[in-house]
Amino acid sequence: MDTQDLRRLANAIRRRDLQAVFEAGAGHIGGEMSVIDILTALYFHVLRVDPENPQDPTRDRFVLSKGHTACALYVVLAEKGFIPKDEIKTFLKPHSRLNGHPNRTKVPGVETNTGPLGHGLPVAVGMALAAKLDNASWRTFVVTGDGEMQEGSNWEAIASAAQYKLDNLTLIIDHNRLQQGARLAETNNLAPFPPKLEPFGWAVEEIDGHDMDQIVAALSPEKVVPGKPRCIVAHTNKGNGISFMSDNVAWHHKVPNAEQYKQAMAELEEANQ
Template identity: 75%
Template sequence: MPPHELSAIANRIRRRDLQAVFEAGAGHIGGEMSVIDLLTVLYFHTMSIDPADPHRDRLVLSKGHTALALYITLSEKGFLPKEEIATFLKHGSRLNGHPNRVKVPGVETNTGPLGHGLPVGVGMAKAAKLDGASWRTFVIVGDGEMQEGSNWEAIMAAAQFGLDNLTLIIDHNRLQQGARLAETNDLAPLAPKLEAFGWAVDDIDGHDIEQICKALSPETITAGRPKCVVANTNKGQGISFMTDNVAWHHKVPNEDQYKQAMAELEGAA
């Protein structure tokens, strides 16, 4: 699928995400907007994801609080009825604030507590190696989440095991709940740290569809080394007053803000 079509899908997912957060009165819209381009490329360009195929690729959305973006992406791929997105966070809905693999088709593992997704992904990738399987494992984490020590233990293990079938994608939007990353525990620059642990690293614009496609391509894999893509993104991407604004970690737009945001996204379609 060409980049302009992927961009159109990403914009459609952003509009539906905005609507769902507004209608539900809750959500994590800032981080959802930053991760949507990455999810779009993974599901519509890079991954083999037929759930009936044991050789399918796996995605672990470790920053599970952005589950809504994943649900909408899955609905665009036919895993869920599109109309079910309207039930997000409602009583009895299976579309909770964090993804549940038992309830939601296409979800590979439950996430929410930060720092768990990458260790699970390392286990998946190691299992594939033991089975001689060719499928790949992708893990998306937030940059604030990289403060968790469990991630760095997993990073060491992945390098030790030579898991070149594992790709870690860091949604590097420079913000976390309530503060900037630099004000909390300044991990940047991330790329040289991963390289020091023996990983192959690409540092890209996480909203440039062509750059994302190239970085996730199997042609860029280095034999015997796990891959990390540091995706430089913007929290609230696509909406002027949300972009790079820490207040929009889980703030909900009022009616006027909703109309403005939707007009901006529709204008970019």
């Protein structure tokens, strides 16, 4: 897909995600809107994955460390063909495999269970190291939240990735400046991230996380620096694409009412024209 097609698809994914959260009466809509452009670029332009063979040993690996945005991942997986599109309507329903956090044993395409923050990057480091030990060419990508980067386990993983020169690993920080209940600047502000990651031996780039051209360019294999793990700091907006949700901490875990849902859907549909 070219970047124009990716933008259109990301907007369609936003609309389906919004519908799923509204119908389920629960979800993490704000963080889902901030990460959807990144997920779309990964699954439809970058990752070497096959929905017909989700356990292909040569596949690229993707870990959604900010697992509370699982609904966005499910919609992307459905669009890619890993699960039926019609299954999205079961999100959070009794006995559905589409839980509030992704489950590797239930959902094809999910590489590891996530939810407790600070676990995804350490697992991804292990995956990337395994590929190095096997002299395999597949790559590992992981998306974390910026609030999640406050977890000490992430910094241990960052040190280990540099020690083992894991240039087959890409960390994408969804830097929407908000976490549950507060702004990052009001809690434990780690921004700016590049001056903290670069001394560990990482190659770091900052981009607009809603500019599809910048996302695709940053994820290009040509950007890999030999011997250095890579970090993309993606500047995003929580609730992106929906006026009353954008950059609003209240929408970390909140469901729109019928009037808000109608307005949000109209704004997303207008943006696609």
